[in-house]
Amino acid sequence: MIDPKFVHDTFSAIAGRYGTVNHLLSLGTDILWRARALQIIADWRPSKLLDAATGTGDLALDIQRELPEVHVLGLDFCEPMLAMARQRGLLHTLHADAMHMPLEDAAFDALTIAFGLRNLPDYAAALREFRRVLRPGGHLLVLDFSLPDGFARAPYRLYLHQVLPHLAAWLTGQRSAYDYLGQSIEQFPRGTAMLDLLGQAGFACPTHLPLCGGIASIYTAKA
Ligand SMILES: C[S@@+](CC[C@H](N)C(=O)[O-])C[C@H]1O[C@@H](n2cnc3c(N)ncnc32)[C@H](O)[C@@H]1O
Numbered sequence: 001m002i003d004p005k006f007v008h009d010t011f012s013a014i015a016g017r018y019g020t021v022n023h024l025l026s027l028g029t030d031i032l033w034r035a036r037a038l039q040i041i042a043d044w045r046p047s048k049l050l051d052a053a054t055g056t057g058d059l060a061l062d063i064q065r066e067l068p069e070v071h072v073l074g075l076d077f078c079e080p081m082l083a084m085a086r087q088r089g090l091l092h093t094l095h096a097d098a099m100h101m102p103l104e105d106a107a108f109d110a111l112t113i114a115f116g117l118r119n120l121p122d123y124a125a126a127l128r129e130f131r132r133v134l135r136p137g138g139h140l141l142v143l144d145f146s147l148p149d150g151f152a153r154a155p156y157r158l159y160l161h162q163v164l165p166h167l168a169a170w171l172t173g174q175r176s177a178y179d180y181l182g183q184s185i186e187q188f189p190r191g192t193a194m195l196d197l198l199g200q201a202g203f204a205c206p207t208h209l210p211l212c213g214g215i216a217s218i219y220t221a222k223a
Contacts, residue, residue: 002121002184004097008078010177011055015080019056021171025164033216034059034114036209037143038066040220044139046070046109052098052130053116057085059143063112064090073108075101099126106135114143118188127201134223140203141220146190148214156215160185194219 014021022030041049041063047070051060054074064072075094076082082093096102098113098120111130120126130140148156160182169175189197191208194217198206203221210217 002119004077004121006180007119010174010180011078012080014172014174014177015056015078015084017172018081018084019058021168022058024171025168029212029215030058030115033143033211033218034062036211037112037114037141037218038062040141040218041110041112041139042067044110046139048108049073049110049112050075050103050108050133052101052111052113053119054085054090054093055081055116057088057090057093059112059114060085060090061088099129101129101133103133105132106138107133108138109135110139110141112141112143115145117142118144118184123189123197124201127198127203131202131223136223138223139220140198140223141218142194143216143218144188145185146188146210146214146217147185148212152213190214190217 037059049063049070049072051072051074054060054076057074060072060074063070073092073094074085074090075096075098077095077097079095082095086093098116111134117123117126134140147153165175165178168178195206195208198219198221203223206219206221208217208219
């Protein structure tokens, strides 16, 4: 069960080092995953895009830089993470809870959420809230961790639960944040379970693109 207060306090504590530690622990692969997401978003040619749980703005900043015609709004409930996003150049930010967004219905052509949905307390309710702010036919992209299938799963789990928390504790002094990461990945729906969830939330045409053998996944769907 995700505890929003724990999530908020955890990201507040690691905001200053979040990006650097992410790139180190993923050996830079998170940068490639966001680049793949950017290619997909570029094909949609949105005018207004909401990046929910934008954090320090990694994906929002990529979109703002590479697709300057798109109006990008980055939303997060953790002010220290948003402050970093602004400091890094994100032009439009909103301090708000992704579960109850102070935004009008059908206001966006696209909504992205990278490594964020997994941190929300109710995935189905969050997806319904995302659909509410998308115009009919608008695009959703979810980028998040999943678990690889087959022989890679056991060594990956060993890294996730035994190696990564120690490394992260050494880099950030925040072991609990990275114990939480492993737990949240285990409980997050993946593959067909996520496609079903998207369908139940009213989204059409759900797709699943596994990345790096399934360590991460991109899901897309239409409102
Ligand atoms: C793992 S970070 C991802 C940040 C960024 N999207 C990225 O790709 O690096 C998760 C973010 O979700 C935010 N978050 C978690 N729960 C939230 C909520 N209920 N409303 C808004 N933001 C939330 C956290 O504050 C944090 O910045």
